Amino acid sequence: MSRRERIWVQLGCIAVSLFMGVPLYLITLAALSSRESLNEFPLPLLPTSLSGETMSTFLKSTGIVGGLVNSLTIGLSTVVLALLLGLPAGYALARYAFRGKDPYQLGLLLTRALPIVVLSVPLGRIFLDVGLYDSTYAVTLLHTALALPTTVLITSAIFLGVSREQEEAAMIFGASPFAAFARIVVPQALPGIAASAMFTFVLSWNEVLGASILTLNRRTLPAQVLATLADSPLAFRFAGGLALVLPALIFIAVARRYLLNMWGTTLR
């Protein structure tokens, strides 16, 4: 490639990075500006008057801390439940050939084509009937259903990468199948399982429609932000935006190594 083409490639990369990065910078700047400087016009484009005022007002608003706690509770419970149900299934897919394997995998893929909205509204009525409406359990169950197919597919890909021989060797030396699984397979699969857990957590953290429909008072953070959107000042919305974006930055930084496998190939 010629020198000129190299320069064009570099410029192209920088342009895309600016498009992706500048909005992130701006929302951070807006959320970390004082209320006064947000009322100025034109807005300062450099971080000249940083202040935690906007963020702390946001955190003190009604329902925000509660929403944060609900979001964390639901996110973590979803991770645990999805792994409890999904790990064994992922292991079965990776290790055994059995009747019904293909229809099962096809069914998992099909559920991913189902819009969340089709499930949420009927689930609202079902949960009302069984007394789960407006609880963190209701949202946890919905989020687990959304995350389970991905959890099964990701973990089965991870278990395929763990050597079968070592596991069998452990059993020959007297370990029970469960002990062999817990002491040989799990440690090797752990980083991948952690990445899948984070994926589930982010899915739950971001999901807003179902969480809004299934709750009234026990809202998650995004559901709370959405419900009060129309009557809240701009500063509140910017602070809410940053609060919702932050976990994404951390998640991508930690899970970067697994991204291509998780979104790129396994999830296709």
Place this chain on the structure above:
Amino acid sequence: MATGTRSRGPLLLILPSIIFMAALFLYPLLSGIWQAFSGPDGFTTAWFSRMADDPYFWEATRNTALLIVVLIPLQFGLAILMALLLRQRPRLAGLHFYIWVVPLAISDLAAGLVWLSVFTDRGYLNSVLDHLGLGSYAWLSFEHPGTMFLAVVLAELWRATSLVFVIVVAGLQGVPRDYDEAAEVFGASYWQRVWHVLLPQLRPSLQVALILRTILALEAFAVAQALTGRNFPLLVGETYQWYYTLQNPNVATAIALVVLALSILAAIGYLRLMRRTPEVG
């Protein structure tokens, strides 16, 4: 290996997930279909006619279709371009990759709020215009549907292109470099190689990405809600309105079934289209 307990093992392992999915996917789906067609006197299409009588429904359908038609080609063009740029191994490739995939984990509500800070009347875009002495513009006003639409498209382009990008990059890793090099030896130009060598091999990845992105674009709503309120209604946003503000779950379910039908149509359409087109070249 084929003893009785052994062959039952895998079924026991997948059984909990099957029961769970039946209870939380299949049952609500069936119950939703029933809910959309049942009234006080049994079978009814009243909910669907109420849905169709609402002018917001048709506006939302039009907006959703428009968003998909404009957004998806832009998104695929940009994602393929990004993947090709990265394939040239630029400097700081790791940093660029990180910045480009961050939106993967950002929700559409958050994306709407991020771009609100840009497009709102006293926001950053108008501040920049003001610094340049160009005056400001009401980008998100309902009097300017064109720029309102532009804002929603940009926010969605920003948020959801990384999903396509990651699928394309993963697909490119499976394309052997030899093919590309062989075509180069025979004198094919760069764009000829992209068009005749790379893209045909990427077809399975692109097909999956197209179906996935269309279904997800059909579900977008919070992004428009955050940017424009109800001035730019989308189908799923209308479900939310009927359920939440108008307290009518039956009409909400009816709209949800329309979204489901459109998703299925899109999936079938793409599968047929991609299968039928003869090999490029």
